[in-house]
Amino acid sequence: MSDLGLDLRPERRQPGPVRRRAFGCLAVLIALAVLLGGGYVVYSYGLTALKERLSPPPDYTGTGTGRVLVEVRRGDTASDIASTLLAKHVVRSADAFTHAARENPRAVGIQTGFYEMRRHMSARSALGVLIDSRNRVRHVVTVPEGLRVDQIVTLLAARTRFGAPAFERELRRPDRIGLPSYARGNPEGYLFPATYEVTPGATPRSILAQMVARYRTEADDLHLGRRAAALGYSPHDVMTVASIVQAEGRRRSDLPKIARVIYNRLQRGKPLQLDTTIVYIFKTKGELTTSAEQRASGSPYNTYRHTGLPPTPISAPGTAAIEAALRPADGSWLYFVTTNPSTGATSFATTYRQHLKNVERFRAYCRSHRC
Secondary structure (H helix, E strand, O other): OOOOOOOOOOOOOOHHHHHHHHHHHHHHHHHHHHHHHHHHHHHHHHHHHHHHHHOOOOOOOOOOEEEEEEEEOOOOOHHHHHHHHHHOOOOOOHHHHHHHHHHOHHHHHOOOEEEEEEEOOOHHHHHHHHOOHHHEOOOEEEOOOOOOHHHHHHHHHHHOOOOHHHHHHHHOOHHHOOOOHHHOOOOOOOOOOOEEEOOOOOOHHHHHHHHHHHHHHHHHHOOHHHHHHHHOOOHHHHHHHHHHHHHHOOOHHHHHHHHHHHHHHHHOOOOOOOHHHHHHHHOOOOOOOOOHHHHOOOOOOOOOOOOOOOOOOOOOOOHHHHHHHHOOOOOOOOEEEEEEOOOOEEEEEOOHHHHHHHHHHHHHHHHHHOO
């Protein structure tokens, strides 16, 4: 106690409540700081994402320079195409192309194939090239029906950048081009006549394999194996008949009748006696008849001297000829002859006497047309 009667001792405070209030304030401050900090992070991240969303992806301007070949493969999506273009340095970013593709409805119609493009193109320019099918790099070769393998090789050599020896080398290794087993290693008749697209990366092997693959597809569609068996023949036999039908027939309506004549003669053990098989032996062109000397050939393809079918097809038959060989017409004909080569008109006969009359009509035509 002081002299003034005042108690000057320090005031004794209860420590508990004061400490609890201080800790509570501190917790509020920390929570506020965390909230504000988290809000800043969210704000910063959202702003960055928004900027990225609103900012266009990296892109070139203009139509680019140089030349580069780009392939669009079957099943490619816009993202797949974008990745290809980026790898080829056509576009600056994949996102730029996919963005351009999303904005253009025609992008869904991009066709498979090769396109000649430029490096450093704007995404829109690159898309503009791809959506126009006229920009596809196309080199087509049409192989007509009825050609022999040697004629097909000559045609391919003339229409592609490969010489005949390159194709002939591949044909000496027929196992590489996918021939069916019943072809017995001989491509004659199995290089299907059609129009083919020769891609920039094609090789003689790939071209020939493409033709054989087309034959296989056609044979599957026609159910060749099953239907040949129903006729009592092998697929190879039917293809040989089809090749003769193709070589002999001019009018589509006559093809099943020609097939019937061939089967009728085979079933009776009669030689086919066809000039087309003689032509195959001597590789003659444009001749309507053959000589006695040629018909005396000892070749197994000489159907005047040998009964049965020749060893292989003699030409590349098309779908109509194969179908005719699988579905011959009903009839008892044993003979046929083209009586008017100008129109392809063919006459059929069941007796040799009738046939001789038709042959005379052919000879009369030849006398007046010097054939």
